[in-house]
Amino acid sequence: MAPRTTTGAPRLTIGGLPVDALTEEEVVGHVVAALRRGEGGHVVTPNVDICRACARDPEVRAIIAGADLFVPDGMPLVWASRLLGTPVPARVTGADLIWSLSEAAAAGGRSIYLLGGPPGVPCKAAQVLRARFPGLRVAGGSAPPYGFEKTAEGFAAVRESLVAADPDIVFVGLGFPKQDRLISMVRRDLPGAWFVGCGSAISFAAGTARRAPEWMQRSGLEWLFRLASEPGRLARRYLVDDLPFALRLLVVCLVKRLLRGRGPS
Template structure:
C-alpha cells in the first residue's frame, strides 16, 4: 500500500519489510528494479521536474528517508510505519548480503569514499562479496566513453545489488537510464552514504536523528553547500503539505 505526499507515492513498509523485499527480489534474480529514498528535498524537486516524477512513479520501492516525511504523513492522517534511512538501509543490506552470499557494487561518492566504505564493510562482514567500486569522473554523465565504461564494469561484476551514491536527482536519472540494460536485480540511490560510512562526512548524533534534526546538523557542518536547501526548502515543504492537507479537508467537507 502507498500513500501520497506532495505528489510522490510512498510505500507503507517498515524498515525490516523493505530489507526483506529487496533481499527476496535480489535472491530471486527477478527483472531489474530500482529503489528511491525520498526526503523533503526530493518532494520539492519533483514538483517542477516531471522526469524526476516519472522516475519516482515507476520505482520498485519508494521509502521515506527523511523524518519530515513521517511528520507530513501524520498531518495528512496517513501515517507511515517508520523511517527507512538510506545510510541505515545501505548498512543493513550489506550485512544481509554477507549472510546470503549476495554480490554488491558501490558506484559514486567522493573520490575514495566507495573504497573506504568497502574497506570498513569488509572488516565488519568478512564474508561480504563487494565485487566492485567505482568513482566516476566529474561530469561523467555527459561523456559517452565514461558512461560505457561504468556500464561495462558493472555488467562484468554482475552484482545482485547496486548502491549508487551520486546525489539526487543525478543518481535517480542515471539509474533510470541504465538499470534495465545493466540487468542488476536491485539498484538503490543512497546519496552520501559512502561518505558517512567511511567517516568522511560526520553523521548527526542519534538523538538528533530520532528527533528529525539531522538536517540541522548537516546545515551546521556544511552551511555553504546546504543553506539554500534547508533554509529555503524546509518552509516550502511545510507550505506544500499544508496545501495538501487543506485540499483533503475541503474534499472531505464537500463529500460530507
C-alpha cells in the same frame, strides 16, 4: 483506502510522490525475496528536496516513475503521512539501508557494488562493510569523476565497469537526480540487480563524512546538522528552497485531513 503494491503495504501519495508504508526490515525482506526470484528493482528514498525537484520538473519526476519501492528518507514526509491520517511506520534512509542490505547480502551470499563518493571512498566503505559483515562480497566500486555523465565516454566507462562486476545490490551515491538518472539507464543491463539511490551513504559508511547524532535524526533535525557542516553548499537548498516547501506540504496535508473529517454528514 490507500492502494497496495506488490509488497502488500499501502502506497500513499505525499508531496506528489508515491511513498510505501514499509519498515526498513520489510524493505530488506522484499529485496531479498526478489533476488531469490531473480528479480531486480530500484529503491528511491524521497525527501523534501526530491519532492520539490519533482514538483518543479516533469523530466525529473519521470526519472523515478519506474522505480519499485519509495520509502521516506525525510522526517517531513513521515509527519505529513501522520497529518493525513495514514502514517508510515518509520523513516527509511539510504544511509541506513547500506548497512541493513549489506548485512542481508553477507548472510545470503550476495554481492554489493558501491558507486559514488570522492576518490578512494568506495574502497574505504567496502573495507568498513566487510569488517562489520564478514563474508560480504564486494563486487567492485567506483568514484566517477565530476561530470562523467556529460560525455558518452565517461558514462560508458562507468556502465561497463558496473556490468562487468555483475553485482546483486548496487548502492549509487551520486546525489539526486544524477544517481537515479543513471539507475534508470543501466538497470536494464542488470535486470536481476537491485539499485538503491543512497546520496551520501557511501561516505557515511566510509567514515569520511559525519552523520548527525541519532537524536537529531529521530527529531527531524538531521538537515540542521548537515547545514552546520556545509553552510556554503547547503544554505540556499535548505533555507530558501526546502524549508518553505516542507511547511507548505505539512499545511496542505493538515487541511486535507480536516476537510476529510468535515465530509458529508
